[in-house]
Amino acid sequence: MFLPNTILLTIIASILIWIIGVPIGVRSAVKRDSAFDQSVRVVSFALYSMPIYLVAFLLILVFGVYLKILPFAFSLSPTLASNLSWYVNGVSYPTHIVIIDALIHGNLTAFANAILHAILPALTLALSTIAGIMRILRASMLEVLDQDYVRLARAKGVPEKVVINLHARRNALIPVLTLYGYTVASLLGGAVVIEDIFSYPGMGYWTTQALLNNDVGGIMASTLIFGIVFVIASLLLDIIYALIDPRIRY
Template sequence: MIRFIAQRLLATLPVLLLVLAIVFALSRAIPGDPATTLLGPGATRQQIEALRAQLHLDGPAPIQFLSYVTGVLQGDLGRSLKTGAPVLNEVLLRLPATLELAIAATFVAILVGIPVGVLTAVRANTVLDHVVRVVSLAGVSMPAFLLAVVLQLVFGIWLGWLPISGRASPMFYDEPVTGFAVLDQALAGDIEAVGDALRHLALPTAVLAAFLAATLARFVRNSMLEALQEDYIRTARSKGLPERAVVFVHALRNALLPAVTILGLKFAELLGGAILTETVFAWPGIGRWMFEAIRNRDYPVIQGATLVFAALFMLVSLGVDLLHGVLDPRVRRRL
């Protein structure tokens, strides 16, 4: 097991280097110049050239890339061209907000997607099955930003039930301890503040969970249908086991194995795919920060955030493989 983990971690190094090279090249392909953006349209050519030299943007691209990789190997992701703050510190400051949103969305998707998938598999080709398939298809197909705007309009403006932006109301703001707003307020023992944090979390969580729950429900349904046709299911039924035990003990346990892979990969995608959702809801996570960096041509922030997303994706993928080994003895023996 330890050898397997070490091999996987070593295999991520060339992948991360390739990601760095691609992002470095693509960020330089963004139209516009960071120095011109920072100084504004009234800046002279001499001022722009001086700022480019100050920001180390006047050298050849290969030299800039080599310098950046050297810094990364030393734990330095560079400094923001706009604020001058270390990128690593900014990542650590905003990462908990993105993780909180992704974890909440995954939790809601599991609570909704797995039971719906099991129910539609048990009642396959019924009216309920057809309705759920149409709804899940709509959930997969609807753009996240459109669903976000609709939820803001309905629950935030028309009904006034939920806030449409931010992580907490100004009256409940406090210095972060863990960076997770709900957990921090719970540790402080402020029930009213916990409720406020949950209300702010509700709408962005619903947007991200909608796609994941729809995908999970369809995948669990298909896996359950295959599992229910296996010989061991017929054997369990022939022994006189209750249908509930056949479905939830025997079929679901095996149907969840492939679903774990999908869930893990989708969770990793949520971390990087929450850019639009965080922007629409003014959620102070890495996604919104990266969107602003792209708009400002802030190369170090774009590169640092993308590198963090890539590393998290690979770590989640490794975790999924290890979880498979825990759930499936055959995989555990191979590991």
């Protein structure tokens, strides 16, 4: 019943990682040594060097304590949850994903509240990975942009947007997909630290409680789930590699 909440956070975080990390990494490489590139390198280095729990605490202080615009505990406000018959002990019914369950029961207030509660933990998970995505993609793009076929495309008068988006970015994404795929797999396996900090009822939070309570069955179950997720992620990555680059099909 805790896995669906982790799936929700993983989906949100993975979308944020892709729509933020990839465009910034590509632009940083294209604008090499510019003020934008230097700023991205400094920010990505800072995020990459910070432990994930520090990123979480900073986001809580900024958005939860000082600005007070985002909640930073649980998957739903306790005062709201106490009046819901389909939300019991941090678990919603029937799907166990509070956002979906709120829509099923027609409660738009709970739906909006659940989205707000998911933003900070998902953003924390995303920021901890975006830095690595940007750095790897920038280095990969710089290598691809120096290839002969890119120079030939430019010499033939191909528009720069086509050169970047069609010829360069697609080939540069291959090493990025490795990091991205295994990162998503690790998030889906359970972001133990983040879910515990935000008291978010997911696989990570459940695993932490199992460890604290010496629940051997719970620990073994979570380990099995982590293993299955990584095996599936490896298989999907091989398939995606073949779709992106026909040269490595086998």
